[in-house]
Amino acid sequence: MSAERTPEDDADVCVIGSGPGGALVAADLAARGYSVVILEAGRWFDPDERHVQMELALRNGYDGLEVWEMGGERDEYLTLEYDVPLNTERVKGVGGTTLHWGAVTPRLHEEDFEMETRYGLARDWPLEYDDLRPYYAAAERELGVSGDEDNPFAPPRSEPYPMEGFPASQADSVYARGCEDVGVRMHTAPHAIASEPYDGRSPCQGYGTCIPVCPSGAKYSADVHVRKAEADGARVIDRAQVHRLEHDSTGETLERAHYTTPDGTEYEQAADAFVVACGAIETPRLLLLSASDAHPDGLANSSGQVGRNLMGHPYVTTVAALEERTRQNEIGFTTSISHEFYDHEEVPTSFQFEFSNVAEYAPMEIVSFTEEWGDDLFEPFDTHYGQVGSIVTAVEQLPDPDNRVTLAGSRTDNHGRPIPMVDWHLGERELETAAFAQEVAADILTAIDGEVVWQSDPETVGMGAHHMGTTRMGTDPDESVVSPELRAHDLENLYISSASTFVTGGAVNPTLTIAALALKVADHVDGRL
């Protein structure tokens, strides 16, 4: 950890952002002997703080954002038609959003890479699943994924998961009867949560607070790789907000990143190669903030695609009062999911069912309802515990160029830089898929004698935590921002390692794909240097 925030001399590579997209590149390149500097807008969170953070998460009286210091003037943004609650989802800190993620790590399916060819939808990736397959395997090893090969819909794999998966829950056994009735095949979910000691990490201790914080360190977070990078000589400058990238006189080569430290001091970090790994909101923002005479519409934006095609996974939920009790909140993650509807023929877009193990209020939440104590303390449990189950659906959203990130003009952040403006909405396809998924979820819960008591409104659920697709990958510089090597078409030494490069987002959690692409970026940067 560096107390000084002055630039690093003679850096080969400057990595901006320390989530999985940045951390894995940094660790990989540092291990190969390159001089690497990481600039991160947030701060280091000491692992010794995790238990205190867990208490912040569990105790009534906080709003949850304190845990990772999310939001505030630094993280401001604007939305237009739809409210998109970004700051409940993204973390700025060393490790990025993996500090509070749910750690579900499926791979994209083969069809996700070939949507145009197969279905006439969106665009194909300039890669096939087989191109990423070895990187997926490597990413699973790096992140430490526990999983079982019981998903009949999953793409082919040639090696087992690094660790055995977590068995299905008691609640899953109840949901399973409904699924069988309705004809939906359940299977377990892979997680970047250690089921046994792994790479210096503890196995899961069952704290049950995966989102927002894992006190045991069983859940992977990208600060793991930032520390590995440091061990191999990389330098981390935290609380360094990068606000501009500067190129040389030709406009073809980046020379330095300008960043501001908490006291307002501005520095310039020079390097031979730059990797922007700031996620699908801040990556396009940084490129747009870096407009110059040579790149008047923003850096790497000759295609006009920077900021466009923002995708999320809107999550819709169906909750039912059940006749049968299920064990909710005894583990913090989803153990079973279903890819039965990974399909574009029966439904307009794919979706992933997640069978909830945290459908109900946890005890500390329940006591917030109590006005009594002593022998009446647990009275609210009669009405708030053991009563419900839920199925959560992640809906695939297809790319739409009108869903985009731009700059908000005169509205500025803590250092006076224009904040991002997010214009995002759901299309008819996604709404139709969500409605269909809600019907099937209701059928499953009804089949186990549940009574549906609540369903979220797809119109208002928002884009979820998975932000993708604002600097998409492609072979045509007129239609895409980065090449299949994840290098900007317009600049020879700018790489992007982020879900922002996704051409489509499928219906699965994106982080394993971010990690796989990060390892690919490292190979390409190494090849160039």
Place this chain on the structure above:
Amino acid sequence: MKLTRRNAVTALTAMGVSVSVAGCTAPVGDDSAGGDIDEPGHTTPGDEPPVDGLVATAETLYPSSVEVTAEFVETYVHGRAIVDEAYLVEIARAYATVDEHAHEVSGEPFVELTGAERDEVLEDLGVGTATPNPDGGGSEHVRFYLFEELLYAFFVSAEPAAVYDHLNPPGRPGGTETYREAIGE
């Protein structure tokens, strides 16, 4: 169930505290160690909540099936002091609010009151309907630093099934078995 030093150490472990005095660390389940609340150097006299006051409060809050011991409170308070002395001062302030109100209502300290009288003091303070708020005053402060503090200690330390048949409440490192257990067997 009886809440002992062992439960307090469990609670503190869940909070990331190794209860250690003079190089002695108490692992979960070791009743012989865990430190002594009288060990000097962790809190300023007068800023520390009285153990008997916290025991009286816990006895009031917890169901009658739960027996609260002084050693549970002592160990817990000691661990809290290691984490954050300022936090302990807030607990002491919250208890002082309750105790002052007890004096106003009945002319007696809170610890001297019967169970029914303690209930009355807390109700009169509005603790039951207050929103817990670490930055609030009066009943909000009491609800956060006393009421919910003791409940949090309970949930992360209680024996499995003591909490309404919940085997592993969030915050308790109860392993990866209970979520799979059948119900009613």
